[in-house]
Each structure stands twice: as structure tokens, then as C-alpha cells.
Amino acid sequence: MAELHLKIVTPEKLIFDEEVSQVNVSTEQGEIGILPHHANLMAKLEPGELVIKKDGKAETMAIGDGFLQITDNILTVMTDLATYAGDIDERAVEDAKKRAEAALTQTLSDEEYAETFAALEKSLAQLRVKRRHRVR
Numbered sequence: 001m002a003e004l005h006l007k008i009v010t011p012e013k014l015i016f017d018e019e020v021s022q023v024n025v026s027t028e029q030g031e032i033g034i035l036p037h038h039a040n041l042m043a044k045l046e047p048g049e050l051v052i053k054k055d056g057k058a059e060t061m062a063i064g065d066g067f068l069q070i071t072d073n074i075l076t077v078m079t080d081l082a083t084y085a086g087d088i089d090e091r092a093v094e095d096a097k098k099r100a101e102a103a104l105t106q107t108l109s110d111e112e113y114a115e116t117f118a119a120l121e122k123s124l125a126q127l128r129v130k131r132r133h134r135v136r
Helices: 090-104 110-132
Strands: 004-009 014-020 022-027 030-034 041-054 057-063 066-071 074-079 082-084
Touching: 004 022, 014 041, 022 074, 030 041, 041 074, 041 110, 057 110, 090 110
Parallel strands: 004 074
Antiparallel strands: 004 014, 022 030, 022 041, 041 057, 041 066, 057 082, 066 074
């Protein structure tokens, strides 16, 4: 079975570096699925869900802003947030969401507004992923 090499990188560290069978990810143009031997592509990521399919199983991560590039069957995801669904602390993320929402009601510079709005988007993405994949 053909495979695709996936690397997920954050500013802090390399999160994932393995062969996979498929990746689904949120981009500016919507969710896309990437299979082995996909055409070369560069796309802007949006905070949301990244699903890695490998060995018949799926792993889910919450991701933040960033970019993806696929070249020569290597998919590189460069993002400012990559957290497995099971590692998301729902209470801490909910608190961060509330702080960001409260900050957005204040008078902020354009830069502060953009940073706060980005933090809110990442919190919402993590909450969606965590709640969608909560163990029942």
C-alpha cells in the first residue's frame, strides 16, 4: 500500500514524522484530504482539525494557523499549535476562550485585536476537536 510521509512541525518541536495513508486538514479553502502521491501543493491552514490515518486507525489533532506543503510525497505541516485530541485540557482551553472573549470587548490596538482573535480561534478549534472526540 502506498504511503505518504507526514511531518508536523511547531515553533517548539517536531510533533510527528512518520509514514501515513491519508491526512485530512482544515485550510482557508475548506477541508482537504491528502493521499499518497498528491499533486504538489502549498496551502494556508486555519485553526481546526487534522486527522491522520495510519494502519487502519485515525488520530485527531487540533491545529492552529500555519501552512502545509506537499512535494515529492512529503507533506509538511507547519503550525503554531498541534495537540492530540486526548491531550487537550478542556477546562484550561475553556478558560482561555473566556479570557479572549472578554479581552475582545476592550479597546485594543489592531495588533492586540489580531492576537486575541487568533487565540480565540485556536481555543475554539481545540474545544471542537476535544468535544467531537470525547471518549464516551
